[in-house]
Amino acid sequence: MKILVADKVSPKGVEYLRQQPGLSVVEAYGSTPEQVLGLVGDVHAIIVRSETKITAEVIAAAPLLKVVGRAGVGVDNVDVEAATDRGVIVMNTPSGNTIATAELTFTHILCGARPVPQAAASMREGRWDRKNFSGGELFRKTLGVVGLGRIGGEVAKRAQAFGMRVIAYDPYLAPSRAKAMQVEGVSLDTLLVQSDYITVHMPLTEATHHMIDEAALAKCKHGVRLFNCARGGIIKETALIAALQSGQVAAAGLDVYEDEPLAADSPLRSLPGLTLTPHLGASTAEAQESVGIEVAEQVADVLQGGVIRNAVNMPSLDAAALKTLGPYMELGQSLGALVQQLGPKQIDSLNITYWGRVIDLDANAITRAIQRGFLRRISGEAINYVNAPVALKRLGVQSKVLKSTDEVDYTELISVEAVAPDGTVAAAKGTLVGKTGKARVVEINNREVEVEAVGKLLIIENQDQPGMIGYVGNLLGRDRVNIANMSLSRTGPGETALIVINLDSEPSAETRAELKANPAIKMAKFVQI
Missing domain, CATH: 3.30.70.260 (ACT domain)
Structure with missing residues (x-):
């Protein structure tokens, strides 16, 4: 299988791919869009950084394509929707630059406390101006971390080492994890009101776009310090400029911007209390090597064994998860195929219910297997775990999933129902039996049976x-x-x-x-x- 490395990544990552049996590598750095189109006709995987654009046209020109790997966090240069529609896995490498970004963030926080960049610039101009560059201490100050994922968590550790109190807002943060990290989970409003320093580490979505705007900044302490090394657009730049000019924000640091590269005449460049860096979050030798090796390993895993890590358009399955979930996914695919052939051609909804131990597993992966099984005879072999939900939605079929705690006769049970517009239901239930976890159909249309689900x-x-x-x-x-x-x-x-x-x-x-x-x-x- 052929892998196109379109952008320059760590040589160790490329060498890793070359050493894998059954894989061949083509390096095509600096290719034009037209050249990329000419290269992808027989490739099974493409690896990029941020330079090469993987558009819908590129994906359409690559009939064998299984996976696109991005050496970095953002996938803005990949048409994820087109890839998903074609059943192509899109993966990034979010952990490779975690430490680099966390350290850069804390560098910005330190520069917000002590105006080192401004003092260094004055020294180069021949001045000795101690009085104008007085700063503050981080000790006993409150740091508000917006988004306590990998990077936010690493920033929190560094802040605690400086004796800071750390509070965090994260809508998905489990209280147990916050407690283990010695971080106090709070609402966003509480964080804004109590923090002396605020750093954001959220993905850019409709919900997080401009989440730090004029209204949010007005709730902050006068003289708050604000930092963004995550994604441009989370902090509203016009609001930040006004707050810096008024003194509501005493200092700030940005590594990312709403439009990149930052315009030469941007008013952000002229604000003395603002430290700017040109999107350097992952720009360390260690991080670049790490993401290059990581993306190579991830792509090889997909092509050789079906192990999926850090996919942005489907559940990630490492080797351990795949071993555990594999029998359930096979059972789910069989139940989906069975119900589709038993029921009418047109249905309104596909209802899936889980009972027992299976509800503690990654039901999302099993659900996709059921959807794939249901669609295989409708949409053909092009249907896989990536594009099954999209294809089902395109048919106008709702997929409803329920995890039930009701008692049943089996340790674990999966039910699939296809409901037609007239209310007719085709249904099947299945479970795993024996030490090897053999799939069994145990009910068809409310009748108890026991047959092999194969x-x-x-x-x-x-x-x-x-x-x-x-x-x-x-x-x-x-x-x-x-x-x-x-x-x-x-x-x-x-x-x-x-x-x-x-x-x-x-x-x-x-x-x-x-x-x-x-x-x-x-x-x-x-x-x-």
């Missing part, structure tokens, strides 16, 4: 009457179709029965037609899962 199934709903099992067995025998296993279920004597048979081969069209023509048989479907 291979070829013949599902018959019939009037419960003598001779039906013999009739079906004889018919399949004449067709030279071997029965591997059979499960029977009925509502009551003389009522409706269900026969589910594991087959070694597919019945002929004539056999299926004869089954359907039998007046005692209400439904006969051959299903392949």
